[in-house]
């Protein structure tokens with residue numbers, strides 16, 4: 441149980457007691473072998489909850505239930521009924537915003553503002569795809585050869601989708617992995633990260649309350665290496681939807697290729713954020729801070745490489761350091777906290793390793809570079825906002841994803857130079873540009889090799905805007921029309937009525 445003096449919603453308190461069961465075929469059940477793992481509260485490093493650890497046998501129960509639900513009725517359920525159930529789920533999510541926010545804050549350390557914002561996005565997201573359930577169409581086709589042929593396409597669901605999620609913003613990513621496939625008529629077996637399964641399990645309760653038929657959504661819990669691999673190799677799963685690291689994404693692709701499963705992979709990043717001298721610095725500087733410190737830097741699209749045009753470099757640097765040093769670290773449940781802890785002790789070790797590498801490469805640590813001294817923060821996985829300079833793209837801490845509050849700042853002299861350096865990464869997830877010049881804007885939009893380009897903004901995401909990882913950042917898109925089409929197959933039909 442969380443050792444916090446801050447007020448925890450009684451529903452959350454109650455939910456955290458006992459050992460959390462899996463949601464299979466519309467029922468809450470323990471793991472067949474009875475194994476249990478613990479989720480740790482990153483703010484206190486105490487046990488937060490106990491959760492059953494599933495394996496291949498439990499997965500098989502889930503997949504069979506999902507297959508029965510798919511073939512039995514869900515694929516033919518009227519789209520407006522699928523929409524009704526998803527809208528009901530969205531309403532229940534909205535009624536339970538505080539519970540979901542607190543569960544995520546306790547489980548992964550997101551502040552109330554951040555975890556709460558993501559929980560609200562989850563509500564909008566489920567409503568958004570409820571809308572798409574009734575709006576998926578095929579096309580009527582004119583044949584190049586003419587004739588009395590009626591040809592058309594129709595979109596059909598894929599079948600059973602095995603969905604695997606990461607630990608950062610767990611409730612939102614769970615909804616990303618549930619709403620679109622369900623709206624399109626698929627059924628789902630979802631495995632949340634073993635580090636943050638709680639909000640997904642709570643969403644399972646809401647799915648049950650909304651009245652979805654048994655087996656439409658199944659939740660299995662357990663470790664990636666075992667249960668995750670079982671999902672990617674299960675012969676009766678048609679598609680894998682994955683959010684996580686690039687290394688695991690590669691492994692999933694390899695496994696899924698054995699049975700040619702369809703895949704959507706949303707992977708890592710090392711995104712460039714670029715401030716031109718003509719930018720409105722009153723927006724660009726706080727934007728650059730948000731890009732690296734939101735969610736303690738644990739965001740796939742974090743703007744972790746900041747390029748600053750040389751003539752404004754010192755001004756921007758000074759201000760960035762001032763804001764970083766004023767940042768309030770604290771218990772995520774404290775409304776005053778601007779930044780919570782990192783997810784785990786392991787993640788602290790990772791961040792420390794990269795800061796040490798940066799120092800070896802000759803970096804200057806402008807601020808941070810260590811854990812905070814404050815006695816209140818010693819129990820948790822806190823790390824100070826860190827800004828470093830003096831490196832370039834050849835340094836490991838500049839080209840590898842750190843997933844922590846570590847910003848590397850670098851000056852540049854020309855648009856050509858910054859384009860080349862911004863693109864000098866194996867990743868291609870996101871990028872930010874700050875400028876008031878329309879020509880610069882268009883040049884940058886055309887030149888940046890990343891799935892998302894944000895201009896005079898950072899993290900401008902919306903359900904209508906697809907998220908696509910270029911290069912090693914992924915395969916396929918999530919959100920938008922592309923996000924639901926990814927859970928359908930196109931059947932073409934040609935009827936000779938001559």
Ligand SMILES: NC(=O)C1=CN([C@@H]2O[C@H](COP(=O)(O)OP(=O)(O)OC[C@H]3O[C@@H](n4cnc5c(N)ncnc54)[C@H](O)[C@@H]3O)[C@@H](O)[C@H]2O)C=CC1
Nearest residue numbers: 605606607632633664665668669684685688706707708740
């Ligand atoms: N592009 C995007 O939209 C997003 C990408 N991410 C990326 O996720 C990563 C952080 O999340 P983590 O949970 O640490 O990623 P991770 O790759 O370690 O784990 C993600 C999920 O995969 C499972 N898993 C681990 N090994 C597996 C295997 N061999 N087979 C099948 N499943 C396995 C884990 O249990 C977990 O559920 C970062 O690299 C981040 O950039 C995170 C959020 C959004």
Ligand code: BAL
Nearest residue numbers: 479480547635783784
């Ligand atoms: N709940 C996040 C940390 C962990 O359980 O490993």
